[in-house]
Amino acid sequence: MPLPPGVSERDFASALEEFRRVVGDAWVFSSDADLDLYRDAYSPLRGEDEDPVPSAAVAPKATEQVQEVVRIANRYKVPLWTISTGKNLGYGGSAPCVSGTVMLDVKRMDRIIEVDEKNHYALVEPGVSYFDLYRYIHERRLKVWIDTPDPGWGSLIGNALERGGGYTPMRDHFDAHCGMEVVLPNGDLLRTGMGALPNSKTWQQYRYGFGPYLDGIFSQSSLGVVTKMGFWLYPQPEAQRSGTVSVPRRRDLVPLMEHVNYLMNSYIAQGTIRIQSALSSFGPSDPGLAALRARPGGATLEDVERHVAGRGQPYWSVALPFYGPPNVIAAQWEYAKERLGAAIPGARFQDGPEYRFPLTEEQIARITNGVSLGIPSLQAFSYGAGTTRGHLWFAPIIPMTGEAILEAQEVLMTSLTELGVPLTALIPPQSYFPRSIVVFVGFPITADVATNRRTRDTYRTLVKTAQEHGWGEYRTHIQFMDDVMESYSFNDHALRRFHEQMKDAIDPNGILAPGKNGIWPARLRPGRA
């Protein structure tokens, strides 16, 4: 395994020795077999020399140990890369940007410190997964819901810090957090928000505290190691239902999104929506459509629209989620039907199932994927299963309008076709975050080095194509962090210059996660791609 950049073998050995004194011999790993587990299982560099490899891993059990580890790392200038439960698949898994980095594995810090059923919040450590917190709540029959992403083995803290999303009204995970405890790059311990007030009674109830509100700078960040974090939970609703609206024509997406925006921005419908289309790339595969596309010159949008109409299919459909008392959600769905029915000729509506809570164990057992009901799952992780060695997400944010979705679909389909990528990689746009849409392209990772190399080139091309259209990624794989940060270039990269100015001030030795999201400490900056 490689050494950290600029660290002698002797210093490295001393650092590991000191780590062992802090966490115990059993919790410092340096064998190849152990370290293999920290590499990216879905790496687009699989089998290539450039695939990043850690030099060791250290797994503290408590905040004081994290502080000690960070102080030791500073003394020896050993870079650390923090992982919580270590998933993050499709974005780099647990692997660091720089080979030779030591993994700071905090999954042993797995205490659920508090769950408050009356004020609806939890305070947890980074090793707590969605499954863990769900089980804790379920066993005690507490009347609160978690919001879980796909899949449930992720860490609440890790996912929120990477700004992941879920499905219920609390789907924006970073937005749903309240209060942090952070080990700073110098080993100091900071509590944000009301946590800075000793004996605070509102650490998980009021976010901002006093003075500049810091929490954001610790998300997608290399400025600290979050050791505790609070999350607002959704009070267990009485019921949930969804209602699907379908519209017949391609251009109907424009008024459809306009009214969906109204419903969602008014909090009438709440939760993640998916914009499903009759096109195979946005929906179930269709051999007739594939044949149409295979003709010389491909299919025009009109061809596709005619084909869809001929099959009596709707062109677009959206399932609207409603959470609350039965009479309220019935009135909300009725209103949505009235509003959309009046606005879009040919709009059709289908009632989804209604659930009443708490569910019985039998009901829970029958649910295939319960993420929209706050039940963690690994179901969605069957994506690409069996056919590939993993996947790689390209995920730009686009406006929440029909025009933008149509444009993105056209641009991405054209690009993918030109680049020879199967259109099945393009999955339905979603609203993980309020007021915007994320489009996901899930590139397959294969066992073939040449194919993966082409995929990387394609990815980089798409980052540029997206930028030209004014769309930027919300998060990316470690291999493309420099490329994506490069695209956020307003005023000669003022954003990156500011981040690196903060980085140098807060982490002068460049210990924490060098290269993360394109931000490099001074001593490694010359190596930026």
Added chain:
Amino acid sequence: MPLPPGVSERDFASALEEFRRVVGDAWVFSSDADLDLYRDAYSPLRGEDEDPVPSAAVAPKATEQVQEVVRIANRYKVPLWTISTGKNLGYGGSAPCVSGTVMLDVKRMDRIIEVDEKNHYALVEPGVSYFDLYRYIHERRLKVWIDTPDPGWGSLIGNALERGGGYTPMRDHFDAHCGMEVVLPNGDLLRTGMGALPNSKTWQQYRYGFGPYLDGIFSQSSLGVVTKMGFWLYPQPEAQRSGTVSVPRRRDLVPLMEHVNYLMNSYIAQGTIRIQSALSSFGPSDPGLAALRARPGGATLEDVERHVAGRGQPYWSVALPFYGPPNVIAAQWEYAKERLGAAIPGARFQDGPEYRFPLTEEQIARITNGVSLGIPSLQAFSYGAGTTRGHLWFAPIIPMTGEAILEAQEVLMTSLTELGVPLTALIPPQSYFPRSIVVFVGFPITADVATNRRTRDTYRTLVKTAQEHGWGEYRTHIQFMDDVMESYSFNDHALRRFHEQMKDAIDPNGILAPGKNGIWPARLRPGRA
């Protein structure tokens, strides 16, 4: 007028000369008469030598001018204090912490750059007031609402940056922002979130951008001058109604708040609530109660409860706000009545008026204070009018529970009585922010120096009393910023140490707002009280 600390008369004159070259002679102010306007109209130091006085004011019209002014200030080490519309009454008005500071008055930057009716957002400059944006929207009959605080002459940007609150579902003004343009202390120009992507299509639609999320550090901050900011607007609802629930006994507040929390955290009721009590300090004055309190030894809580019950009054009442389609809000209020009626014996319910939107001009004219309908007003600013020279807010955050409100009421009433402050200073606790409660004590400011001095001592005592109970202020007057930051002392003031580390890195000359929220640049730090 005083010079900035450590700046020679000659350098100061040169700086003003350079400011004039940037903004024009007419927009640099240095006469006593002009500068009086920038002092705190409600100053608790009125008539005392320590009352902070600016040395000059400069009023740029455009972002480039702000950049130039900041660069000049750096050259001469002249501190700047930014104000937008310059209100902030009760918290220091437009006055700086340090006498001799130059006011950076950006109220001439008053462009409403964009209002999007379909995605429900606005992009504005700092000189835009709530009245300005309301008029713009009203004149064009756009179907979006602003959320306004008391009172409406404030700046959207200034209020959100100070983390003010309003009344509708978008009441947490900082939370409702999306995207900033910031002039940094070195004069560089930064755009946050998706604004860092050139030609971005989602600057006002997705908050976080890529990498660490910075916006929070520019709130209650001295790290930049915000020159543009986006705000999410609420889509014009079809209707609004409120429903008041009243409960008879003091201890009923505990289950009342528990169920109110459920309703609000579930988004069934949305908007600011006030917890009104029969006690004169939390509600209308009552001579009988005053007589009871005036007895030797005062009134016990039991005395008060008996008195209230004897008058057939409820002990507590809360008006729940509902926004949305008529059938939805009717179902929401029905649900609230069922839930609260079943939980609290003796609970009574009263329907408030229902409004349908858009209102006619006649309806608008009849509304006294329309802040809960997104209509800015100056009505609430009649607070203390005629009897005092102004007021001073003490505003700690407490948990959103009945127990905490009862405790805060007791602690604050006892403290105020001991300190000889009229109990009318204690106004009803409110939920400006989700999941927590702000208690406001509005100390009167008088023309009498000795009285004001006692008020300041009382204020400082209350900061400490609150801290002992685990309650911290969300915002404070310039005179007490050091005291409040002092109370956020976890781990030997790790929060302040971190803020000052950032301050020194980002603003090495300590140009912007020295002392704001207790954060001092290195060169002025020794002067901390």
